[in-house]
Amino acid sequence: MEDLRKELPVLSKYTYLNTASSGLISTSLVQWRHEHDLKLMVDASVFRDTHRSILEEVKREVALFFDASLHEIALVPNFSFGLNTLLEGLPQKQKVLLLGKDYPSVNWAFEHRDFDVCYAAIDENLEQNIERAVVEHQPDIFAFSLVQYLNGVKIDLNFLKQLKAYHPGLLLIADGTQYLGTEVFRFSESPIDILGASCYKWLLAGYGNGFFIVKDALHSKIFPSTIGFNSAEAMFSKREEISFMKHFEPGHQDTLNYGSLGFALRQLQAIGMETVSEKIEAISTKAKERFTQLGLLEATVVQREQHSNIFSIKGDEALFQKLKKENIICSQRGQGIRVSFHFYNTEAELDKLVSIIT
Secondary structure (H helix, E strand, O other), X not given: OHHHHHOOOHHHHOEEOOOOOOOXXXXXXXXXXXXXXXXXXXXXXXXXXXXXXXXXXXXXXXXXXXOOOHHHEXXXXXXXXXXXHXXXXXXOOOEEEEEOOOOHHHHHHHHOOOOEEEEEOOOOOHHHHHHHHHHHHOOOEEEEEOEOOXXXXXXXXXXXXXXXXXXXXXXXXXXXXXXXXXOOOOHHHOOOOEEEEEOOOOOOOOOOOEEEEEOHHHOOOOOOOOOOHHHHOOOHHHHHHOOHHHHHOOOOOOHHHHHHHHHHHHHHHHHOHHHHHHHHHHHHHHHHHHHHHOOOOOHHHHOOOOOOOEEEEEOXXXXXXXXXXXXXXXXXXXOEEEEEXXXXXXXXXXXXXXXXXX
């Protein structure tokens, strides 16, 4: 693990507990990006002409990493772009269930359009609140973050399977930005119909890359209006034959940023997602125990059996500045201070945080 930490120079400068805000990029990825731009500088359009094969390779990496079919995947610059593209293809006035105080890019996209919106509360009874709202409001769509950005509340994936079993017509749209990269996830086995994510957090891919995965059965039921020459694979004759996922890719694609995603996924595969998941779970379990003992967590988190690797601990501006002075990097979110743990964080770093707080 020390060799892996050496790949992430930020860790020698800070106690970095802020991956929920911005993930790290490795020295190997920076070198790959440098070599990419050298090729572009030296070969210009000759290099550009290889773009399609580069992007297809990235999609294969995404398909392998998340157990999805290649034709279900689109590369997008970020989650917000992908969701807005998707919603332009859905019939308006449908009833949509959202979570109160979910990430704005999820909720605003629906609230800004002519959907009939209802809400379920995020608290210790999250799953029961969702089920109650589904029964009461009979929504067509349930859109949500798999992990909440404010306090790390994580929705029970087994509950989602039960929800889909009892309500098979309910369209499940999930934001995986604060979740993907923290444990093994297989899209083909999940009840989620549409999954999107930005990849600069837990997937450690840097900015400007993300993806959407849409199950094949929906391709003939959603009609995005987004279009561009790249949607038709730069062929005039294919304007009327554009495949569903290509509507998410209307223009020139950025091989530097999408290539960074492919590289980051290969790095995580080399480490092993089982290893990543075990390390995250171990330190997150210890963190929750320590924070609970110190009375630093809200009841919503303490009373839930499952939780993620993101925590909002009680603390004011003075404590935040104190942590910052000690080179502990975290974020102010809501009424607390948010700390988050990836596989590269250590128990010694957790001890340092606790010692300063107490």
